[in-house]
Amino acid sequence: MSRLPRLRSSPDPSDPPIPSIATTLGFSMSTSTLGYKRKAEDDLDAEALDQPRKLPAIGNGATARPLAASRSALNRPTTITGPVAKQPSGPQRLTRPEPPKLSTSAPRRTTRATSAPPKQLGLSTGLIRPSGRVVSASRVASGSELQTKEFRDLKNQVASIESTQLANAERLAQTMDAERAKVAELEANHRALSLELANAKSLELDKRRELVSASDEIEKLRMKHAKEIMELEMEAKSKAREARELADELRLAKSDLERERDNVSNLKATLSHQSTSHIALNAQINALQAQKAATQMQLDALMTTSSDKTLDLETAHRRILDLEQDARESEMVRRKLHNMVQELKGNIRVFCRVRPVLTSDLSPSSSFTSNLTPDDEEKGREADITFPDKRDHKEIVVSSSSSSAMGSERKEIYNFGFDRVFEPESTQVEVFEEISFLAQSCVDGYNVCIFAYGQTGSGKSFTMEGGSTEATTGMIPRAVNQVFKAADDLKSKGWEYKMDGQFLEIYNETINDLLGKGEFDKKKHEIKHDKSGTRVTDVNVMPLQSPASVTSLLRVANSRRTVAATLMNERSSRSHSVFTLRISGTNTHTGESCEGSLNLVDLAGSERLNSSGAAGDKDRLKETQNINKSLSALGDVIAALGEKAEKGEKHIPYRNSKLTYLLQNSLSGNSKTLMILNLSPLAAHLNESLCSLRFATKVNNTMIGTAKKQIRGSS
Structure with missing residues (x-):
């Protein structure tokens, strides 16, 4: 709704023109009237702004003709302006006219005195004109009467003007009331139209929602229709395919029918023969x-x-239960007998293994050539080692020849006997058969210790850890596999086992954890013996679930083990490793229940300082001294x-040593102990081999106590 136009008065065109005397009499609109007018106008403007629809301007089309100010000055009261000046047509602000304030005193005319000759001073009846001329008394009197008449006419005109203004005010008030009524009616119409507009909007929203839902429904119906058309097309295709198949079947049936007719004719012919x-x-x-x-019988x-x-069958089932009970009892007897056999063999046993001659041993560039004496070069690189016991394989004979001071040759023969002697041709499988x-x-609940002893380069690491192929697998992975296999075999008899492992290294009388994540020598590991x-x-103890987990554990441990090159072996183990x-x-x-380990x-390889070349290296010298000290302490024990x-x-x-x-x-004596003595077949290592054989003989002749079965929770 547009803004309402300003209300204006509509004077009657028949009214006589009102002379503009407001300026002449000096009257003006009061401040209160102007304030009332502006307030009414602002209210109407505010109401017009709140309306959303435009309304046509209200008015009767008559042009108001307000009074025009007179151009004459107040000092010329005898002149009256003509008709009221026309105001520009348009909406006028509503004002309440006030009666002009009339002055009761006649306008004063100023006379200026001038100097005159003394003869004129005696004229008491004359008057002086404003211009300085002397007027006679009669003319002054006539002028006064004329002014009085003009004043009365002026008063009459003012009175008529006032009556006309009062009539105009009444008409203006009536017009204002009519306009207010129209405004109220317009406001009512506006409110009704606003309500209708809100209802129309809500109705439109409802229609739109219905239209959207109808559109969705139409879309669903269209999709459903398309789907039905597709299904019908597929069904039509299926029907067509079925019709083709039925046609083929009908054709086949007709051919079968012809064939059956032929058969029937043949059967009728043979029926006579079958009767x-x-x-x-x-x-x-x-x-x-x-x-x-x-x-039936x-x-x-x-x-x-x-x-x-x-x-x-029921009898056999009971028999099976009895046999299972007997098997469990037999397993207990087997354990006892197995332990008795191991005790009869000795709780500490010694195996001797001589490694074969390697290609690197025969190479001229080998580091061992520097250790050969002229006698060794004459006799060949391989030492004189024989194995006379071909049945039990328990003896080894080492022959050594030397020259005396008189130049005569002296030959010495050394016989040694052990629990088992393995020749250079022996395989890893043959060695493990005695260890299995x-x-x-260990599975039966006993502590078992197997350690490899020998000089550097005699094959200890190969015997214990093995090579990369399955045939060269060492004793550690084979023993672990055997333990897991024995544990699996005993599951059918009610045994459940839990296994874990640790891998330690003793280097320079310091214990290192080969399964740790930190650097060596950062933690101080102490050995504790208790019940x-x-x-x-x-130390890190890793749970073991399968032999594969043990293989990965050994790989990690070997990568961290301390090795160094010496003259005796290019990759000599400089530390003792203990896998538990x-x-x-x-x-x-x-x-x-039982517990075993x-x-x-x-x-580490045992070697002399002069043959290992470690005397010139401070670190290698310390390593060799600690290795020999620990091995010497083992011999003392x-x-x-x-x-x-x-x-x-x-x-x-x-x-005396961390190792012992x-x-x-x-x-x-609380364990079953096996020492595998490893020997080098080279003549250059004969003296070291003899020392190792003597030490192994001492160990083999040692008698220790009987091993005890470890029961969980027992003291």
């Missing part, structure tokens, strides 16, 4: 009925036999154990 055989068939039927009776006999077999029984003892066995503080596999088992049927030790077995009480110096202190339980 003669009907009598024979009746005879066969009688025979079959007799056979059926006999078969056989079936009854089989039912009787089946019931007997069911009884036999010890792995079974539960031997443990090392602050702990196994704990529980029998769910009998409630029996398998210590697999790869000792074994010698003390032998003296203790012969003479009784004897102090065992386990604490760590293996205390494996050497104290």
